Amino acid sequence: MNDIPARQNEHANLMQLRPMLTQDELLSEISRLRRERNAVILAHNYQRPEVQAIADYVGDSLGLSRQAARTDADVIVFAGVHFMAETAAILNPEKTVLLPDLRAGCSLADTLTAQDVRDWKARHPDGLVVVYVNTTADVKAEADYCVTSGNAVQIVQSLPQGVPVLFAPDRFLAAHVERQTGRTLDIWQGACHVHEAILPAHVDAARALHPDAELLIHPECGCSSHVLQEFPDLRLHSTESMVTHARESSAASFVVVTELGMVTRLERDVPGKTFVPVNRTACCEYMKMITLENVYESLRDLSGRVTVPHDTALRALLPIERMLAIG
Ligand code: 13P
Ligand code: SF4
Secondary structure (H helix, E strand, C coil): CCCHHHHHHHHHHHHHHCCCCCHHHHHHHHHHHHHHCCEEEEEECCCCHHHHHHCCEEECHHHHHHHHHHCCCCEEEEECCHHHHHHHHHHCCCCEEECCCCCCCCCCHHHCCHHHHHHHHHHCCCCEEEEECCCCHHHHCCCCEEECCCCHHHHHHCCCCCCCEEEECEHHHHHHHHHHHCCCCEECCECCHHHHCCCHHHHHHHHHHCCCCEEEECCCCCCHHHHHHHCCCCCCCCHHHHHHHHHHCCCCEEEEECCCCHHHHHHHHCCCCEEEECCCCCCCCCHHHCCHHHHHHHHHHCCCECCCCHHHHHHHHHHHHHHHHCC
16 A cells, blocks of 8 residues: 555654754754753764864864763764764763764775674684774774774884784775885775775866866775876875865865865865865765754754674774874
């Protein structure tokens, strides 16, 4: 039986009961609830502009984990994706960690399971496992070290020589770490669908249009090895390092080779310079699932709670603490 009209009626009734708030009302409700609940809003650099604008802190995965580790708020609203909220929950087992839309996942984190890591360890009993922060809590619990794009090179450099190292799950970041450290890694062949789809042709086209612009490239990008063939000294940047570099550089314009939301953060924090996205379709639909509406609802109802089982959290804490200690 077709029950669409019935559902439409139900929806219309709900809308009558709960009228939509205007943008101004949403903003003032978010401020009120944030105060009442002693909540902090942490937003990743890829978030929508209006979500970045209400955040207490906007940054990269490393900066967000550091903020989560040091906050004295009772509630952490994570405007980001699931693995980030899990990391915050591991660091703050006594706090309420909320992800306003629990469907906000990560295609890269989805490429690797805890069993995959256990299988590798069974084949390499003396090996070390280094995982990117873009992994589930179950995977982190199997790892020796966790890294972000901001400190992956330093952490791999600090490892003892002569032991096999699994670097997972991003193969492009792994290739960058191999180039920088000169160390051969066992590389998990995962990738982020957004960064993998940024092709050398997109970078070449943007450079042709903006010949004076400097390139800001994230190491998760599939195009990075092509660009490095032409510019071997080019530095790749975590999203936060893009901000620092753009501030310090003498260049006036930049082609931003990562997810589109990064342009918002750069324009806000580095005024007077021009930032051109490499490709307007480089957009992470998971990051964009967080909206003002669901931040408000999450604060209002304490919905979207993210928790990690105690024994998993305990085992995942050590690699996360190692990540926070370096870089
Ligand atoms: P960073 O912000 O840590 O550079 O990572 C980018 C990313 O893809 C997060 O999902
Ligand atoms: Fe995951 Fe890629 Fe989205 Fe980052 S941009 S959250 S790596 S899917």
